Amino acid sequence: MYLILLQYIRPLAAVEHYLEAHNAFLEKQYREGRFILSGRRKPRTGAIILCKAESRREVEAILAEDPFDKFQLAVYDIIEFEPNTYELADVSS
Numbered sequence: 001m002y003l004i005l006l007q008y009i010r011p012l013a014a015v016e017h018y019l020e021a022h023n024a025f026l027e028k029q030y031r032e033g034r035f036i037l038s039g040r041r042k043p044r045t046g047a048i049i050l051c052k053a054e055s056r057r058e059v060e061a062i063l064a065e066d067p068f069d070k071f072q073l074a075v076y077d078i079i080e081f082e083p084n085t086y087e088l089a090d091v092s093s
Contacts, residue, residue, distance in 0.1 A: 002059050004049040005077040006068065012044065014073055021067040034062060046074060056080060 029035040068074040
């Protein structure tokens with residue numbers, strides 16, 4: 001399992017320009033069962049993604065498809081972890 005911390009490196013206006021394409025990327029990853037949850041950071045400096053993948057290399061390949069990566073709008077901190085305690089509950093607020 002991987003926690004991805006996405007940090008914007010360009011102005012929010014540039015990020016907004018590619019938001020629709022980024023959302024399509026997210027939807028594809030959810031359909032393919034790779035992403036478990038995602039959401040904007042507060043304050044809006046980036047996002048967080050929980051990703052199911054076999055390796056860091058796979059995560060990097062997935063993120064290379066993100067328009068935010070293609071157009072150098074964000075950088076990613078990829079943290080591998082092994083979940084051992086969790087609750088399956090609705091996490092939406």
